[in-house]
Amino acid sequence: MKRKVATMLLTVTMLAGLLLSACSKNEDPSPAASSSSSAPSSAASSESASPSADPNAQKVSIELMENGWANIPLSGDDPFKKWIDETFNVDFKLTSVPDADLESKLLVEFASGDGPDIIFAYNKNVIKKLNEQGMLLEDLTPYLDKVPTLAKSYSDQAKAFASSDGKMIGLPTLPDPGTQTWMIRKDWLDALSLQMPTNDQELLDVLRKFTNGDPDKNGKKDTYGISSAGGGGGLGEILFLESMYGQVGFHVENGKVVHSITNGTHKKFLDFLRTAQKEKLIDPDWLTQGWEQRKAQLFAGKIGSVYYPGVIVQESEGATGATGATVGWWDVMGVPKGSPEGGKDIPSQIARGMIAISKKAAEDPVKLDRIFQIIENSTFPNDGYWKMRWGKDVLPNRELKDVEGGAKYVNQTKEGVRLDNPGVDDYGTWIGTRSDMVLEGNNPDPGKTELKQQELDSKASKVERYPVYEGLINFDPQAAADTWKLQVEFDTKYVLGKTDDYDAFAKNWLNGGGQVLLDNATEQLSAMGLLK
Incomplete structure (x- = not known):
């Protein structure tokens, strides 16, 4: 969970990401060695095309290299390969590589002339580097009609995310829906006869009652309205409450790039948090504790609201003996509204990763068409997705039970193939999405906790969210580090009441690198056509 939250912080604000140990890679790829071709040449087509009237009658070899989950070589029985080979008339090879090794492995493979046909990477910079070295089909835009399920999901931001010099160098995979948002103790609301807060002042009132009103009825003043995990280097995830007043960080307003520090949104949030700190509505360790450290207080039932995904139910139960006593604790609060522009949550991810196709594979029209068949068929919610991701009709003991609300449940016990050969899980890595609403457990049927x-x-997935901008921008790293340092220092002092001069801070932020970052964002978003 710590990794998930770090990733979310990266998505929301590039600046916060500089603090966390799980920072994303922002490599500066070397200049392109050559240009790749976006369509197969006529010569290559004539050499590769099958003499058969039916191109699907020709069997082709296809290799997928990806960031895997298990990254364990497959051995023995592999029902997934058997299904893919028979369904698409291919000889399919899956090579799964840990994230840290994927780029070097790909560069070695392509340098030897034996690179894979399909590449999936979580880090788009891996795809970008391969493209700059002329290894990939450099523009997938003309082929989007071959993958209509993916294509219909693409926003302008998603296309910009996958593009270089105006060409789509990869296919963004379906993002996971945002399942992290503000959770609140529903049982405390009920115990104190309180309504779900819908604006910032109502939230403050609820935090006061949670802190001072003995919501757990133990006769002690030992509860707090809200929490965060600053980890000694910032405000932590409570920063996401800034969304009560508008979008956090760099974004576009009226066709112009702005930042929440300079348009006043950040100050409104700091004033809110300063009040919560002054009235001791937030647990006293919030600035120094880490995500894992905070769990002791959280699952002891001492915190009234926190930014978390739905797994908080399982974690609460796991920490309290799985008796079912905590199942009813939590409900989704979302983001209360503090201004006309506010009340939405931080942006969801644009994509889980990106799929690219090698230039060599694109020169064979039969192979290229087969690749697109595999991608389209295995994209959620198509039939191949359920087979490749979850083993429906592929694994002998696999059953997906329908659950109320549109979800499905998978009992992970008695899966001989998966237990004996765990590498088969990696067939689902490149296509997986939590949009499938699949619950996993070790019992025949889902229990109250899973439900x-x-x-x-x-x-949480239905909470309204702001559009993504920061995730599209490559910022000057020195300016980003400098401005984040300024923000961490000022935010802490302001919230603790040690300074009041916000205007001086905003000016220092601009002069200390903020203007450089605004210029970065303006130039790049303009080139992407997103300043409208």
């Missing part, structure tokens, strides 16, 4: 988690995740 409650699904309920919360479903609610």
